[in-house]
Amino acid sequence: MRERVGQLVRQSLERAVEAGELPPLPDDYAVPIEKPRNPEHGDSASNVAMTLARVARKSPRDIADIIVRHLPEDCDWITGAEVAGPGFLNFRFADDTLFNCLHAVRDGGASYGHAEKNDGPRVLVEFVSANPTGPLHVGHGRGAVMGDAVASLLDAAGYQVEREYYINDVGNQMQMLGRSLHARVQTLIGNPTPLPEDGYQGDYLQKTAEDFVAQHGELKVTFEDEGQLFIDFAKDSILEDIKADLANLRITYDTWFPERTLHASQKVEGAVKHLQDADIIYEREGALVFRTTDFGDDDDRVVVRTDGRPTYFAADIAYHKDKMDRGFDTAIDVWGADHHGYIPRVRASLQALGYDADKLEVLLVQFVSLVRDGEQVKMSTRSGKFEELKSVVGECGADAVRFLFLMRRADSQQEFDVEVAKSQTMENPVYYVQYGHARVCSILRKAQAEGIEVPEKARDEAMQALTLPEERQLILALTEYPYIVRRAAEAREPHQIAFYLMDTIKAFHSYYTRYKGSERVISDDPLKTEGRLALVDGIRTVIANGLGLLKVHAPERMAQSETTSE
């Protein structure tokens, strides 16, 4: 609908320009259209006149008048266009226009608001990519849900999306992990071996050690001889654990990308060579240093150590080069906010290699602080003390964890209150939306039980029975959904979907309660009943689609809660 109004205004503007009443517009001028908060301001509004005031050297109200005068005569799908306030253009849709919108919702069904074809730009979303040295914690969970939801959002908006996890399976930490497991195993089989200094302390390795013995028997060997065996075992078992945790959050990947393959295929060397050829690498005390300061970084960065081993950064250069070479139009990296200082050097490497650095987007996800019983749970990775993701998901459920993570913008820090997430009451937003969906379904069930058919396309007379202002507003809200999806996708902001769902279901709850004594959905009036059931079915469609997009269940009925008994 927004496009339609936008086009209308554009037509009018062009006619006004032709008539010499307004100066020419820039080609790429996008007509701003918004849905007014206040229903008195119409169904759709535009502030074009205000934005053009300067270039046109006319008052906003005068411009608005000109636009209204030049509106095409044949636009009877709109009943009124008026100038209001400081120069707003307010439009009101004809009833038939609105009814057609509702038909469109129901026709679209499970795909309403979502792209039917994914022929848009190719996007790679890389997220989580936690080092396989231990289980995921709550902070990873937020990044996981955020990245996954952004990917879903892009998918719904018609992009060609792939999800990827980058496995840091190379380097010191892998050695350390292997050594830690080795020590545990040796100690377990009666060959006491101290954990290396700075080794991994977590309890999970104890379990891994037991698994190791179960599989390989009592293998008394030195790490120097059989180190790789321990490294691989530890890494694989932790990765399995990570995969399981993610699967519990309904997250799966198209690609698991091991860093190791970049080294094996010489791509790391190759990337360094490219930079050398471009003459932006110099030697310093035996190490190779990439002059990232040429591209705005604070400091130059080492890519090859004195001992000849490439740094993590070198591999990451190769990795991002590889992403570009795979032909993605956009690569989105979802990172913890603590990695923000890393952005300039990665962008620098893309630029230095001749790629368009704007193809890389970094989505920073701020930290989560976990609250239990009104108190923050202290977390620190160093001490091995952190709240594991699996315990929180187990406690609160994937629905609540996903929805609550998705209710916050990525760039603001989040308090995650376990008590709220666990509660099956109104203070938990996810239940509010799910309850609304269940309530809607319950009405449809009731109608069915009474033998009332809701035609796939309600009759015109039935639609015309939808005369209450709340009904009009509800239909308008439903027509916004496709736009919300698109906007959220472009902004990479899943929280917009969550808020939209809250707002829309609230409007329904309000409507429902207000009229349940007078104008019920199912009544003796067959036309009103048919129209309202169509509306309710439209609401069900949109709420289900929105929840589905966030991978949150849309239950047709809620489990009986213990709080209802007295």
Add this chain to the structure above:
RNA sequence: GCGCACGUAGCUCAGCUGGAUAGAGUGUCGGCCUCCGGAGCCGAAGGCCACAGGUUCGAAUCCUGUCGUGCGCACCA
């Protein structure tokens, strides 16, 4: 010290990319079930949008500075 974020109701947070009277949830107070789900709804109270300047018809939103919070500043990943 330098850099990147963020300061909005008691608390947790939105605010449609510069527009109409700054919103919601929660908490507090007061109302609403002869049942299509009260896990809901309605109302009241609650704000110097951290502070000070600037940009303009117009600023919570953009710019500068100050203060505060978080996070970074490795030949670790």
